[in-house]
Amino acid sequence: MSKREAIERLLNPESIAIVGVSKDFTSISGKPMKNLIRHQFQGQIYPVNPKYEKIEDFTCYPSLIDIPGEVDVALIAVSSKRMMQILSECEQKNIRSVILFGSGFAETGEEGERLQEEVLEKAKKAGITILGPNCIGLLNVKKSIPLGFSTSFETEEGFLSGNVGFASQSGALGFSLFGLAQEENIGFSQVINTGNQIDLHTLDCIDYMLEDEGTDVVAGYLEGIPDGEMLIRLAKRSKALKKPLIVLKAGRSEIGKKAAMSHTASLTGSDETFQAIAKQYGLVIANDVDDMIDLMKVFSRGKQSNGNRVVTISNSGAAGIAMADYSEPLGLELVRLPNETQAKVEEIIPPYGSALNPIDITAQALKEQHIFTDTLEALINEDEVDAIVVQTTFGGELGQKICKKIAEIDKTTEKPIVVTITGTTEITGEGRTILEKASVPVYTTSYKTMVAIKQLADFSRFCLSHEEEAHTHGQVGKSEDTSGIWTEVRVKKELSSLGIRIPQGTLIKNREHLQEVKANIPYPVVCKGISKDVLHKTDADSVKVNIKNPAELEEAYESIISSIGNYNPDANIDGVLAEEMIQDESVEMFIGVKEDPQFGPLIVCGLGGIFVEVLKDISIRRAPITDKEAFAMLEELKGYLLLKGVRGGSKRDIQALTEALVRISQFALTHHGRIQEMDINPLWVFEEGKGVAALDGIIVWKKNEEAVVNAK
């Protein structure tokens, strides 16, 4: 049974056993049964507890074995110590899906961890799928089947079903978020809490939801990332299906990470890496619970935005100013309307209003509702506008009428319409509800509205970009000797074979060699001592610049050899590299490669000097990358202005730099699993058309044992 099938089964049981059920329906072990009754579960319910004969009208069985019919899902609310026995009974009874509510596993320490492993092993052998342990359960919203003890299941109103699927590692957070979203009339298809996720994890659930026909928006709360490759695969699938994958990722701070480990025994990757991966693969990032709900709302409407050009209509000048204030830093454009359209708007609104975007239709709209809706109608067919924001403070009957009309207009157009209603529930609540029920995104503040539009536009753009995927070009052969440390000379040879320019140079191996070559060196040169045992050349005083003739070369050679000897008498010296002095004006970059335990080979770049040391101004992508991605990496840097050419500085060869990035990213992929760290530093970037040159570099290879394990 695939995991997708297992989840399908968990969500759609026709018969449910509840092991360790309590008659006290206010207790954790009583609630799951109460919830099934409350929401009128149509299948079989089998309470299991040797203490009782009957619970309400249901026969209670001493053990799973004694149940007369088949059992699709067993909810297990017994102590962790009895778990192995219960699993045996499940096996005997051919129960293939269980939900473990209890704690007392990995989160409690070593003993619990051992028990957890035993349980998992036993379940795998028996072909049983486990949700949990240490979880609150799940909810099939479409069918109104709650399996668990969340307080959100205790509503008497029933659930609002819709197109949002939500997988959460935390039960408390997951179901309270669900409850809050339901209050704003966001409909769900399913909510699943994975807890200690020893078998089914959040990404499995996300995978199921992406493929689920009834789900158009998938959201996940993740404390750790169980499988980096899988997350990337899911992100690509999200793009292909145009179903946004919204992720709220916890454990971003150092203390947060510690708490995450004691909480669910999960490892949290570095936040910078995660953010970079999210950007590269188009995950939609939520920063907190509110943000997640706001995003669910705008995406569940299912519209796309063709760009960043927004027009706003409001009956309050202040709201117009606020929207303009927020749009600028968000990168939204309050578009200047074509004259014709502006004239049309001018005819509709009062003379003291403003038809200049942000459009102010004034409080006159209080009297004449058509002003609002006519203005909106005038804009929905305007090609220069990608999204429309409507802001109102109107309540009561007038507010409701306007909202009904907005909802009608929204149905007639593919253009996103997002509404801000700043007002109390008492006065404006009904209008808001009208919009929510029509799936028109509505927020209480202009800031939330503008953020929602921006995220919609970003995801739409990402989905529409037909970027080919980066592939290795195949011209990079695997080196035979990928072990130990490659110093400058070896690294440069490799870079040169990748088509990256390096300075012309000669490695002078010894004094005889020196005599042989000294006449043919193209002076002036730089001399550098090459030794695996000297990683920072300046520490060993083993660099001499501006060597102009054979005599100076001899002097430099002797001086470097003796400096290295003083620095480390045992150092192996490969020789002295005499290299052409490149004198063109340049900007200094660095390019690095590192292996992330979750996401594999990453390529990192940044400007040198203070940009790295003071500003930590770097950009990260998973290798390999395309030209376009390489360019995006550069654009992201604060120091990008230096490459573009700021005051006085000329424009640099950005094209050559992106090519170098792409090639090094391919190299990183080719050697995936073997590179421990790689640094090209500095890489000089010359004026446009003059290329780049790698001035120094180092690769530290993984020890062979590690490499074997990591390589794919």
Next chain:
Amino acid sequence: MSKREAIERLLNPESIAIVGVSKDFTSISGKPMKNLIRHQFQGQIYPVNPKYEKIEDFTCYPSLIDIPGEVDVALIAVSSKRMMQILSECEQKNIRSVILFGSGFAETGEEGERLQEEVLEKAKKAGITILGPNCIGLLNVKKSIPLGFSTSFETEEGFLSGNVGFASQSGALGFSLFGLAQEENIGFSQVINTGNQIDLHTLDCIDYMLEDEGTDVVAGYLEGIPDGEMLIRLAKRSKALKKPLIVLKAGRSEIGKKAAMSHTASLTGSDETFQAIAKQYGLVIANDVDDMIDLMKVFSRGKQSNGNRVVTISNSGAAGIAMADYSEPLGLELVRLPNETQAKVEEIIPPYGSALNPIDITAQALKEQHIFTDTLEALINEDEVDAIVVQTTFGGELGQKICKKIAEIDKTTEKPIVVTITGTTEITGEGRTILEKASVPVYTTSYKTMVAIKQLADFSRFCLSHEEEAHTHGQVGKSEDTSGIWTEVRVKKELSSLGIRIPQGTLIKNREHLQEVKANIPYPVVCKGISKDVLHKTDADSVKVNIKNPAELEEAYESIISSIGNYNPDANIDGVLAEEMIQDESVEMFIGVKEDPQFGPLIVCGLGGIFVEVLKDISIRRAPITDKEAFAMLEELKGYLLLKGVRGGSKRDIQALTEALVRISQFALTHHGRIQEMDINPLWVFEEGKGVAALDGIIVWKKNEEAVVNAK
């Protein structure tokens, strides 16, 4: 009558006339009367409209003159064209306070602007105070007196009075914010909308509220700043009274500013300046409507926080992680508890919980309510903790019990307790209301909670800081010739008299002078051509470095004179400055002075080079500043690490740099109103103990006419 008295009178009328009243209580001109009736106004209501004889049970008068009794406040809902006549009637009837609802003034163009001026002039002569025009009105919440037509006045529930005063330039935003805050049980003393604020403006209202006994928290929504000096005076008063002044400032973006001008004809200052002033004088900045409500909530409780050390208690591990995640970037410290306290907590919570901050008391607290409250009790007397966060997802009766207990504990301690309840209104709403009514700040997300604590801690720290105010030391004499442009030599002379080191130098005025001094110059020197007509010396090629002897000096002299001649044949040349070459390693800074139209002389500083050009990394304060403020300016810079000494670089003379900043700020104050711009660039900062030196500088003085107008 002072403005404070005028506002007091507007807020507390015993008799009210409504001019231009309509019988249609759903219209703008009918609503004010309906609202007074709805909220059972206890004084006299005099409707005025020649069309009616009676409105409900009230006699309606043809004009103000016909009213038999005295009138404290007249609400005026007639067209702007009739305004002058109505004012005459007010004068005749001795009505001293009026509220003008109507639009049709400055916001409509030139004609409206003229009318507005006439109205104001007439009112001043007659001793009449005006609120508005183009405003919705005001609300005395304590006495339940609504004067105006806001939809927020249409509530049947009555208003919740409390200690928050709110002045808003925008009526729609102001009263919808008020309504939303009331829904969260935030009590107000008064809300005033100033609209076009031709007479009373937002700062007048804030001034009144700060002095009002019933108001402990003052909030303002400002589109423009009518009076920069006054805002600073109010900020100082806010600090002295420990009444936070929360400001939501609109018009921060370029488009926002344009909208602000067409909307209320107000000028918006530069956002960077405003942010700097807010930081310097302790204004609490709200970023949007939500944020403003969140801040009102935490401040209205009236507690102070002694610092940034926070402990969090939650029943969900996820919430603990989230709070840790948010605290780090906010600068809050999740404090490590002393062993003794931690042991106490360990005894209370289940063994699989965590007594390590963030404290996780686990879902066991669902069964045993005392776990929550005992843990809280154990922490309120812990000196190492400045504020406590409680997070719960519990609803129903249990949730209510816990909330009641938290409210009780909150009363017993001066330590701030802030609560997050993440859950739906249906399930957790009642618990939330219990806390709100007890004025315990409660939020729906951890992020909002952590932001609230951070703002509380910041304001408390600001109030507790006994910083002396910066004064001019008096040693700076006013220069006589503050006109035109001061070039390098003159500026350096001034800086030297301020005690700021400049390089030793000689201004060589002509060839004879050159012959006279050339033997006594302390070589090596730098030579620079000095001319008012050459502002950027490199453009004219008028700098020569490393001049080692008299012969080279002569050569440099001739070359510079001829370069300037080539650059600008009409240039006046003061001479060539021969200056010692300072060769100590240094960090380059710039210090500038500019006059802000709203806030007067500002001092600006930053690191040179890319920090300014690429990163726009500057810090701004109003002059004069103290040592402490100068240091804070530096700390704010991203490039501060370079001064502190990053990787390889040594620590710089920060002490000498702050002294230079203080002295230049005093100079700026002394010449307030006369300086157009001033630049010291570069100012070199040497290693600790070695001081600073000003290498170049310029002052552009205002033209005399302007200076006279601006000087105080």
